[in-house]
Amino acid sequence: MTTKRGTISGINGNLMTVEFEDAVIQNEVAYAVLGDTRLKAEVIRVRGRRADLQVFEDTTGLQVGGTVEFTGQLLSVELAPGLLGQIFDGLQNPLPKLAEQCGFFLKRGTYLPAIPRDRAWAYTPAVKPGAIVRAGDTLGTVPEGIFTHRIMAPFTLAGSWTLEYAAPAGNYTVEQEIARLRPGGYAGQARLRSNSPRGREQETLSVSMLQTWPVKIPIRCYAERLKPGEPLITKIRILDTFFPVARGGTYCIPGPFGAGKTVLQQLTSRHADVDIVIIAACGERAGEVVETLREFPHLTDPRTGRTLMERTIIVCNTSSMPVAAREASVYTGVTLAEYYRQMGLNVLLLADSTSRWAQALREMSGRLEEIPGEEAFPAYLESVIASFYERGGIVRLNDKTFGSVTIGGTVSPAGGNFEEPVTQATLKVVGAFHGLSRDRANARRFPSIHPLESWSKYRSIVPRTELDLARRVLRAGNEVDQMMKVLGEEGTSLADFVIYLKAEYLDAVYLQQDAYHPVDGATSAERQKYVFHYLVGILGTPMKFADKAVARKFFQTLTQITKDWNETPQEAPAFSEIEARLKQMVAEVTDDA
Amino acid sequence: MRRIYRRIEQIAGNVITLRAEHVSYRELAEVFVRGGQSLAQVIRLEGDRVALQVFSGTRGITTDAEAVFLGHPMQTSFSPALLGRVFTGIGVPRDKGPVITENPIPIGGPSVNPAKRIIPYRMIRTGIPMIDVFNTLVESQKLPIFSVAGEPYNPLLARIALQAEVDIIILGGMGLKYDDYLFFRDTLEEQGALSRSILFIHTAADPTVECLMTPDIALAVAEQFALQGKRVLVLLTDMTNFADALKEIAITMEQVPSNRGYPGDLYSQLAARYEKAVDFDDAGSITILAATTMPGDDVTHPVPDNTGYITEGQFYLRNGHIEPFGSLSRLKQLVNKDTRKDHRTIMNSMIQLYAAYKESQEKRAMGFRMSAWDQSLLKYGARFEKEMMDLNVNIPLEKALDLGWAIMAGCFEPAETGIPTQMIDEFWPVKARGLPAEGLV
């Protein structure tokens, strides 16, 4: 076995130029040899006998003339039981294991297997010898925490194969053989294959629980892709009611710094009604990931009664970690998501922030001296973003079960201006837009999603008519507010003023939500429907007041009591007491005329 | 083995290019310039062409100047002897003390494994209500002061540093005015804090490239102390000068600028420094307070903009006080749950009311009639600004919270504040109990 080698001919930051003799593959992994460490890199451009590689590590110390070893493998991740609950870097190195080995700091050139090799899993075969299988078909299962983890025929298989050997039920490590496959599904096809020139090489294939998959290629072992419809409940009222997310849908959260993107994602990662959450912490603060990885093992998932960590995978390539690995991290995340989708599970991928990924592309593009597009982003930015979000979706698998990958990405626009390339490219492809507003954040109106500018193409959990009424009130209230800025309160009619107060009321008691309150922090779909219906009733009630001061006072009190209501558990007796009180209050000001 | 080269092919900006072999990326070299020598660092390798960034600048370099490669990247010395000393931006003594060369450590080292970080949990008390109450500072936080040049950000940094209970203060000055350097040195000395401080000072008169090294050196030293269990506070002022030095090099190297001339990796460069802030599992911590001046008071300028996305909040210093809007401590919720039960209530309600006050103020400016509610807000806003926002106010957190209740009770009915009933019942000052509703201080 000879490894293909090349020679370093240039270094510029994390860009390494290599002269090579034999063939190289675009996106192939290679290692730069530096003493007794090897630094991982990926081929990103080939010109003549020179390849440009992005190095996933600090390049300090590399020299012209140094050796580079090509692997012939595309940048890939390992897929097997044992992924859940783990914390990886962008290249799928397990960070806690790295810490055990290297201590406080990340050490370049240290790569560890993502999946523990020594752990045995209780395997139960699902198919018998003679069965015909295709890529992605279930061969057997192992329990992984609360899930039945399907062990699937390699996603790389082409055509039909016949199961020749199925390992009996028992404990196996991920590298042990659990099945052998023979090419060809039935006699005719098998003959066809064996006549082909490559046929003879296709001996039987030994299959273990572990497979690898190149991160930049979507896994497509399913029967069909469907249109997302079913709502994905986040327990955040302004989302589920006004700007819903669908299972298998995509959405983005652009907002200036400090507007609440990360908090929103953290809340979603806790409360979202999905089987598995994959958090891709891409190029932002390490501290934010620490909160998640320290807290999740101690938080119970109300859906399962187990810890949240058991349904979570964290892919963490924070801002001071190598930039090229940051680019890889979102792909690592989405590939893991697709893998669990193949098991008929609903997976949510949260990427914070996709702008950092785009910036990593920009940094590389600049070093490659490509012709820059707007704000120096590469010209292919749009298509890269589009194909990333395209990896979301709900699919019908070959065994007729359904699985979904929902993708929610934050966007960090330069200067908070949404007219920038990353936001614009993202808006073209997503199904919902949760635009965060600096003004709302400044006024502590959290979550600071702009109620008039945001949109969603997905179905809400509340009836259309109620939603329309609430929207009309919000819009009209905003118009009155604008008008008052010009004409003053005295130039505004009492009727208009009440519309304004109603809009402010809905904002304060429904759109705003106290993320840190144990009850208000998460509102179930049932409670949302109930409360929203009730509030819409109040909005639709004609009211009579002596003057504006009385009206304001009334709504201030109403707001306060409704907030108390939000903080009361639905099953507590106080819940209906407060409801009755609200009813009484509204009755007193109702205009019967 | 000394590797000496004498053929300089190109001199542009602060970068020289020569032909040499077996040179490592980021290796240091010594270049002989007129009247002395300067360090230089490899910033690009292309075949046998080596681009070197010359620390003292290229002025006076001859094309046959000697360059000697040293075989290692930039280092600084780490020793307890650093305490109480003042150095230049690259670690050369600025005071009369001896040169320190022992125990060289690399600078700009790798990042901390996120799995080895812990959630910050210790509040840093400053006595400034706008910080303690509204945007609590937390040990291991990284936080800049955003302001225009001319605001008292350096005195504010010094005040926080002296009030904070930390073991070691490290000052990284970048493009610092000489007067400001003297101010820091004298203030630390007067308050008896100089012996636990180390100053790395790049002044406006020093070569630009040295400015690029200053934060790395300050942070590398801080990191070593933190690993020994020390609680270190690093002050970096002014990071905009650091960013401008980056810009200068990028332009010399003919990089495609991304935004207003700044290189596309500005975010990553700033993050590499700020992310050194850390609370170590089983060791000490690094807290970073920085100054970021905003050209034209524009927060969307690339430097404050990228900074805001990296740091854990920011304090806006404007007209001599910390602005309630825009100022943010992202870590405050980690500590304000354990200070006093009413802390968060005061924090949220007072700001919401202050926002309403601002609206009333606008209406008044436009000549509209003020309703009774507007009048209450105007009264409230004036008291808030005078009794809370003024930087001269120096009171402990608990006093500030009491003051908050007193101000609100002096201006509003309980229901007008939007505070949950339960909190009102417990904390709203009752006049009969003898608590003065007007002015506690």
Ligand SMILES: Nc1ncnc2c1ncn2[C@@H]1O[C@H](COP(=O)(O)OP(=O)(O)O)[C@@H](O)[C@H]1O
């Ligand atoms: N839903 C929320 N409820 C209460 N406070 C919030 C909420 N969202 C954000 N915040 C406040 O705003 C700060 C910044 O939020 P963050 O999500 O980190 O912003 P971004 O990611 O957009 O920069 C938080 O530290 C918190 O103080």
Ligand SMILES: [Mg+2]
């Ligand atoms: Mg964020």
